[in-house]
Amino acid sequence: xxxxxxxxxxxxxxxxxxxxxxxxxxxxxxxxxxxxxxxxxxxxxxxxxxxxxxxxxxxxxxxxxxxxxxxxxxxxxxxxxxxxxxxxxxxxxxxxxxxxxxxxxxxxxxxxxxxxxxxxxxxxxxxxxxxxxxxxxxxxxxxxxxxxxxxxxxxxxxxxxxxxxxxxxxxxxxxxxxxxxxxxxxxxxxxxxxxxxxxxxxxxxxxxxxxxxxxxxxxxxxxxxxxxxxxxxxxxxxxxxxxxxxxxxxxxxxxxxxxxxxxxxxxxxxxxxxxxxxxxxxxxxxxxxxxxxxxxxxxxxxxxxxxxx
Numbered sequence: 001x002x003x004x005x006x007x008x009x010x011x012x013x014x015x016x017x018x019x020x021x022x023x024x025x026x027x028x029x030x031x032x033x034x035x036x037x038x039x040x041x042x043x044x045x046x047x048x049x050x051x052x053x054x055x056x057x058x059x060x061x062x063x064x065x066x067x068x069x070x071x072x073x074x075x076x077x078x079x080x081x082x083x084x085x086x087x088x089x090x091x092x093x094x095x096x097x098x099x100x101x102x103x104x105x106x107x108x109x110x111x112x113x114x115x116x117x118x119x120x121x122x123x124x125x126x127x128x129x130x131x132x133x134x135x136x137x138x139x140x141x142x143x144x145x146x147x148x149x150x151x152x153x154x155x156x157x158x159x160x161x162x163x164x165x166x167x168x169x170x171x172x173x174x175x176x177x178x179x180x181x182x183x184x185x186x187x188x189x190x191x192x193x194x195x196x197x198x199x200x201x202x203x204x205x206x207x208x209x210x211x212x213x214x215x216x217x218x219x220x221x222x223x224x225x226x227x228x229x230x231x232x233x234x235x236x237x238x239x240x241x242x243x244x245x246x247x248x249x250x251x252x253x254x255x256x257x258x259x260x261x262x263x264x265x266x267x268x269x270x271x272x273x274x275x276x277x278x279x280x281x282x283x284x285x286x287x288x289x290x291x292x293x294x295x296x297x298x299x300x301x302x303x304x305x306x307x308x309x
Contacts, residue, residue, distance in 0.1 A: 005096045006106070011059075011232045016093045017048050017140070018056045019066055022082050023090035033081050047141040055233050055299045058292075060086065062240045097140050107144055107152045110137050112161055116178055116186040126164065126175035129153035161185060230303035231263045231273055234280075237299055241284065241292040252283040270308050277304055 005016055021042035025034040036057075040050035057080060061067040066086030082090075096102060111132050118127035133149045144152075153172025156162045161182035164173030178186070238256045242249060255276050262273045281300045284293045 005093050006102065011229065011236055014048060014052070014229075015056060015060055015064060015066075016089060017046050018043065018053070018060065019082070019086050019090040020093050020097075021046060021048075022080055023087060023094070026082075033079055035079060039080060045141045047138050052230070052233055052299075052302070055237055055295060058240065058295050059233075059236050063236065064089075103139050104148075104152065104155075106139060107148060108155055111149065111152045112156055112178070112182060113186060115162060115176055116183070119177055126177060128174065129162075129172045129176050130174075156182070225268070227270065227273075227303060227307045228263060228268050230299070230306060231259065231268070231277075234277065234296065234299045234303055235260045235263050237292075237296050238280070241296045244292055245287060249283065249287060252280060252287075255280045255283065274304065274307055 005013060008016060018039065021039050022034060024042045024045075025038035036053055040053060043050040043053075057067060064085070066083055066089060068081040068083065111129060114132050114135065114137070115127055115129065118124040129149060129152075130146065133144055133146045137144065150170055150172045153162070153176065154170075157164075157171070157173060157176075159181075160179055162173065162176040163179050164176035167174040235256065238259070242253055242256060245252065259273065259276050259280065262268050262276065277300050281297055284297055284300075287293065
């Protein structure tokens, strides 16, 4: 398997979904040549933002080997050609998304995180799990049904993560609150019981800073912020440009190293990142941007445009 979609970093996850979008856009998966507009449309169906496609293609070509060389892949900015490695990755991620057991586990995690938000952040005393079905949460573009949400709520109840009054014919409480165990699952408190091997893995995938202090949990807190995901794109694209500069860009190399450290920090420093991005942009312009530099400058501008402060 190339990468487990649920354990992938934010940037890896988008590359995998972009590969799937390319594959879905083609009627002939063994000979893929599709337009960027087609790929963007498929990404939207998957619930993904297609605004970073050009940078994605560069990385998938240079770093992953999933696309034809960049000059071919971006010829005219209109066509994408995928190699067999990319086709294989797309097939694997499609199988992961189609796995019903994985879908149920992700829904449980998202429902628990949502109930936490309602109870502690929104100050809703007794949130209704059924209301989750009316939110914009989805599984890679496919909305959850009311029946799925009811089942997920029932499973959280059985695991002792939530409690509440029951209504006839439903598995989930009509109104629910997190138990101490459920709050610990979200609040990053030390667990009272050791997790056992072979138990369920929890992948908290929520907009807020939810995490579990457990070997069974995967989350990068900083990566939940859109500007940090964009910064990770810059860090991924930068080595290709830096390589073309040879030994002539020592300061740029150091700036990129520092940017990577910011991107990987548990609580990324936006002010520090802004200064480094601006400096990197200046160094690229001084060196003469070129094709790779142009893509990198575009990624930098995109990141600066959504950064706080």
